[in-house]
Amino acid sequence: MIYLVLAIVVVVAGLGVVVLNRRRSPELPPTRPQVTIARTPKPVAPSPPAMGSVAAPEVVEPEVAAPEVVEPEVVEPEVAVEPEKPRFRDRMSKSRAALVGVFAGVRGRTGITDETWDELEEALLRADVGVRVTNELLGGLRDRVKSKEITAPDALLEALQAEMISRLSGADRVLHFEPGEPDSPNVWLFVGVNGVGKTTTIGKLGAAQVALGRTVLMAAGDTFRAAAAEQLGMWAERSGSDLVRGAEGGDPSSVIFDGIEAASARKIDLVLADTAGRLHNKSNLMEELRKVRRVAAKGKGRVTETLLVIDATTGQNGLAQAREFGQTTDVTGVVLTKLDGSARGGIVFAIETELGLPVKLVGLGETINDLVAFEPAEFIEALFSE
Numbered sequence: 001m002i003y004l005v006l007a008i009v010v011v012v013a014g015l016g017v018v019v020l021n022r023r024r025s026p027e028l029p030p031t032r033p034q035v036t037i038a039r040t041p042k043p044v045a046p047s048p049p050a051m052g053s054v055a056a057p058e059v060v061e062p063e064v065a066a067p068e069v070v071e072p073e074v075v076e077p078e079v080a081v082e083p084e085k086p087r088f089r090d091r092m093s094k095s096r097a098a099l100v101g102v103f104a105g106v107r108g109r110t111g112i113t114d115e116t117w118d119e120l121e122e123a124l125l126r127a128d129v130g131v132r133v134t135n136e137l138l139g140g141l142r143d144r145v146k147s148k149e150i151t152a153p154d155a156l157l158e159a160l161q162a163e164m165i166s167r168l169s170g171a172d173r174v175l176h177f178e179p180g181e182p183d184s185p186n187v188w189l190f191v192g193v194n195g196v197g198k199t200t201t202i203g204k205l206g207a208a209q210v211a212l213g214r215t216v217l218m219a220a221g222d223t224f225r226a227a228a229a230e231q232l233g234m235w236a237e238r239s240g241s242d243l244v245r246g247a248e249g250g251d252p253s254s255v256i257f258d259g260i261e262a263a264s265a266r267k268i269d270l271v272l273a274d275t276a277g278r279l280h281n282k283s284n285l286m287e288e289l290r291k292v293r294r295v296a297a298k299g300k301g302r303v304t305e306t307l308l309v310i311d312a313t314t315g316q317n318g319l320a321q322a323r324e325f326g327q328t329t330d331v332t333g334v335v336l337t338k339l340d341g342s343a344r345g346g347i348v349f350a351i352e353t354e355l356g357l358p359v360k361l362v363g364l365g366e367t368i369n370d371l372v373a374f375e376p377a378e379f380i381e382a383l384f385s386e
C-alpha cells in the first residue's frame with residue numbers, strides 16, 4: 001500500500017514538472033513585440049545576425065503577418081505633391097538687382113532733381129526697356145512733376161510703376177485654341193533662333209495643356225540636329241503627349257504635316273510643332289519656315305498660334321529677330337524664355353511697343369513647371385520689390 005501511495009506521488013510530481021516546462025518553454029523565444037520591430041517597413045542596413053544564437057530561427061518564423069505593417073508606409077510617398085508655379089518675384093532677381101539700387105537712391109533724396117532723371121533713364125535703358133519707351137515713360141512723368149501733380153520721390157516711383165503696368169495692359173495674351181471637329185486639331189508652331197528654348201518650351205507647355213485635360217501630339221520638325229527628336233521625345237514622354245518624328249535631314253514640313261494627320265486620325269486636340277533653330281538673316285532657312293507654315297495650314301489642322309521664342313538674355317538683339325520672323329511666319333505671340341537668368345527683363349516693353357507682339361508666356365527656369373502666363377502687374381511688381 002505504502003509503495004502504491006509513493007508511486008502515485010512520484011507520478012503526479014513528474015507530471016507537474018513536465019507541465020511547468022511546457023508552459024515556460026514557449027515564453028523563451030521573443031514574442032510578438034520584437035517581431036513587429038523586425039518588420040519595420042524601411043529596410044535598415046542589415047546588421048549581422050547574432051552568431052550562434054539559438055533563438056534566431058524562432059525570430060524569423062512569425063513573418064507571416066508582415067504585409068499589414070508595411071503597406072501604409074510604402075503608399076504614402078506616392079501621393080502626388082502639386083508643384084507650385086514659380087513666381088516672378090522669386091525668379092527675377094537679376095533684373096530686379098539692376099533696378100532696386102537705383103530706386104533706393106532716388107527714394108533717398110529729399111526731392112526730385114536732375115540726378116533723379118538721369119539715374120532713372122540709365123536704369124531703364126540698362127534693363128533694355130529701349131530708348132523710345134524710356135523717353136515716353138519719363139517724358140510723361142516730367143510733365144506731371146512740372147505741373148506739381150507729383151512732388152516726392154516716392155510718388156514718382158509709384159507713378160512710374162503704374163505707368164509701366166498700364167503700358168502692358170490691354171494686350172491679348174490668350175493662347176488661341178478653337179474647339180472644332182475632333183479630327184481637326186489646333187496647331188501651335190514654334191519658331192526662333194538657335195538655343196532660345198523652343199523645344200523646352202514645347203515640353204513645358206505640353207505638360208500644362210495635358211493638365212488642362214487636352215490631348216497633345218508633339219511633331220519633331222527639327223530634322224536638322226541629330227538629338228533634336230530624342231530631346232522632344234523625352235518631353236513627350238514626361239508630359240504624356242504623343243510624338244511624331246521623321247528621318248534625320250528630312251523635310252520639316254512633311255514631318256509636321258504627318259504629325260497633324262496623325263493627330264487628326266487619333267482625334268488629338270493640339271499639335272505642338274517644333275522647328276530647327278535658325279538665324280533670322282538666313283534667307284533660305286526663313287523660306288523653309290514659310291513653307292512649314294503654309295504646309296501646316298493645308299491639311300486637317302488649324303494653325304491657331306505661331307509663337308516666336310526669344311531668349312531674354314539677348315536683350316535688344318531679340319528685336320531684330322522678331323522683326324524677321326514676324327514677316328516670315330505671321331507670328332501671333334512671343335514666348336520670352338530665361339527671364340530667370342536675365343537682367344534685361346525690360347525687353348518686354350520693346351517687344352510689345354515697337355513690334356506690337358504680345359508676350360504670352362514666360363520661361364522662369366529649366367524644369368517642366370517653369371513656364372507661366374505673362375502677368376504684367378506681377379512682372380512689374382517683381383522689378384520694383386525690394
Ligand SMILES: Nc1nc2c(ncn2[C@@H]2O[C@H](COP(=O)(O)OP(=O)(O)OP(=O)(O)O)[C@@H](O)[C@H]2O)c(=O)[nH]1
Nearest residue numbers: 194195196197198199200277337338363364365366
Ligand atoms: N534658365 C532657363 N533656361 C532655359 C529656359 N528655357 C530653356 N532653357 C534652357 O535653354 C537651353 C536650350 O533649350 P532648347 O529648348 O534646347 O532650345 P531650342 O530653341 O530648342 O534650341 P535649338 O533646337 O538648338 O534651336 C536648354 O539648356 C534649356 O534648359 C528658361 O526659361 N530658363
Ligand SMILES: [Mg+2]
Nearest residue numbers: 198199222228
Ligand atoms: Mg530645339
